[in-house]
Amino acid sequence: MVVGAAQAADSFIKRNHINTLPSAITRNAVQLAVFSSASHFRADGFYGKLFKLSRLLGLWVRSDLEIQLRTKYSTSTTLAASKMTSECSSQIYSLSSTTELNPVQVERLRSVLNEQVEIHGRGNFPTLSVRLHDLIICVRDSLRAAGIGPKNVKMNGGAASYVVATEEFAYSDLDLIFPMSFESEQSFDSVRSAVFDAMVQLMPESTNKEKISANTLKDIYIRKMVKVSDGDRWSLFSLHNDFGRCIELKFVDRMRRQFEFSVDSFQITLDVLLDRPDHPKPIITAESMFGDINKAEQSFGMKGALQHLNERLIDTRRPEEIRGGGLLKYCHLLTRGYKAARPNKCRQLERYMCSRFFIDFPEVNSQEVKLRSYLDNHFGTEDQDKYDYLLLLYRVISESTVCLMSHERRQTLSMVDRLAYQLSVNMYYQQSCIGGFCGHTPRQRLLYLPPNASYWIPVV
Template identity: 50%
Template sequence: MGVIKVTPDAASLISACDLLDDMKSSLSLGPSLSEQGRGERLAVLRYEQVRRLHDVMDDVVAIPGRCGFPTLHVRLRELVAGVRARLELAQAEGGAGVTVRDVRLNGGAASHVLADRPQPYSDIDLIFTADLPTARHCDRVKAAVLSHLAALLPPTTPRRRASPASLKEAYVSKMVRVNVDGDRWSLISLGHSHGHKSVELKFVDTMRRQFEFSVDSFQIALDSLLAFHEAAALPIGENFYPTVVGESVYGDFHESLQHLHEKLIATRQPEEIRGGGLLKYCALLAKGYRPARPERIKTLERYMCSRFFIDFPELGQQRAKLEAYLRNHFVGRDEEALKPRYLTLLHGVVRESTVCLMGHERRQTLALIELLAARELCAARPPPVLLAPPGYYVCVCACQLCACACADCAAAAAAAAAAQAPRALCLA
């Protein structure tokens, strides 16, 4: 698939209409919603969008290593081409022997490509649609990815260190495998370091729910761009670029693009999403998005909260999920500055829209969010250096609620009270 030379008289030119017809039958991972009256889900990208896509795919990404392994630097399009080649290589030659139907850019990076103004994104999400009929095929996919990482190591790295287990520990931050109720896919997330964009490789046979909100529902087929780079002798230009097709798995491409441009929040059946989409919803609110249909948002919020607490019923699970979300989805100075606002909005939604918890459970969750918000305020506003007067010790926090919100301060205050020691001096 792909258009290599996009010139008016090129004999090999595939028209956008023909490409769209092909994509309608092969691109979607799920049932088409356009046939249900929701509008066209596919669109051909403009030159400006193709240019941004080229820039994203031509960027060099860093995959930080652990345990003494070096950081890998690789051009994103070369990483995609290399992983795909390993997947399709026969098992006898060291590959996975898996048929790859197409490769797509998904998530925040796809939104950045399509938006009229720059959109910050924390991860680079790539989807390899492939035939994965058994668990053994997923094992072969994992082995192929680790084998490609080994090939990216500098020549000075001792080969004896590059075992699959060592490479997994060094470069893989998360592995997920799902094979239940019609969903059959796996995820390998590369990169551990805070401040670097992680690269998430998703290998999908079937997936029922492919999006949370309309603004993150875009998938851009990369095959024509990758073929262009392999075959074209000239660089991309306004009169010479491949035909690239995008899809909104929300259902209506132009409606989803309007939501992205106007910063509107829209979804359907949030109870189908793991976690209900609650954390993503509050992140969108913190970034200035607003509900597309305000009259329905309270009902949707209740569904989001109910599904979140079904999936994460224990307080420890909630804390781990929240801390991971803060760490992975607020990357960079501007994004990190949004954390207190994000937690304040989350606190309000949980307080107003949670109907599935007992009173004490709800209070525990709200207290957890308050604690995390106070911690983020402390991190954002370091305390001045002051000397404590005699009879006092200096609190390590600078937030106004440190005495009740900071675990270290609370423990120190309790110990001082029990020993009848001097009381704390809070810097706030």
């Protein structure tokens, strides 16, 4: 029987490409799963056995294995349930809850929709300054004209959290979700054309709009474009802003994971205010994709998402399912004064986040590109905030990375340290130039070269 278990273990490892641990630990875990009593794991299946046993064995030496097992386990156990979820809702986290905005929150939402947002163009192209309400209407009308009108429009991200929070706070990211159906690959192209048509309509009247192509608009006003058609089906357009005031347009058919942390899991349906901006008493619904929006969720022993937001607490579920593990956003929340909702699980969450981040971005170059992009999108020109963020990120990676070899970890830390050093030099130069005095300004001399002379004559 021992031989049979060993053969089964080897077969499972090869079949599922679990090569993260080229040691006896992986093999022993699978063998233990084969020998396990069915009474303990009957409801979970084979992946459930392996996942639970990896937890029992304490495989924190290389947490990549557990991430692979947990991802396979969660995918297999939620496949049937995912077919029952509604459009544009989490396929795994179906415990969403809703609440109606109170009058104070409604007025705060009105102020956000009436805010002037800026989409900066590169080069000498004009900056598009438009009311957020008008931007949403323009995009929605373009989609309807293309025959792919959205079912509704939702606000997500920092702006939605700002609306539902008890106290006001500064936010930088503003996400707009357009739930719709992508019936074919052509639907993605139709969405792309509709977004570019809306951008052309927002340009000043003096612009010669006929000569502006889609590729030109993409290079000038679009910071990032994402298309996902593998399992999930959605696309994203991030509009360019020099000061980190990100505006992201998400067109979603299916998206399993629509939040990173509980504090950014809120979605507010905007259609009532879009259609009737002067409605005296609109009924507007806010939804939390994290779970119970108002009270503690007993099945998980967590506080509600609203309480996390108001008390500035950090919590999430299964960070290994988030692209990048949520590591960069987690460090951003820490720099803003947020604290872990479960301090005893903080280090465990950080290990998951780091492991998933280095799985998605294994090369130092890709890590640097992702990090620079995050800094530009969320901090703008605030060098001091960037510097503080990099110091905290350095500490988290240094203390919680368990999935890299020593030299790989040193390379990543050196890259973060180099970026922080560059920022410190920039800040020193800026401070030395305050008041018109700059210690780095070289001494200037005016020289004159007479005709037929072989040397310059100083004049001043």
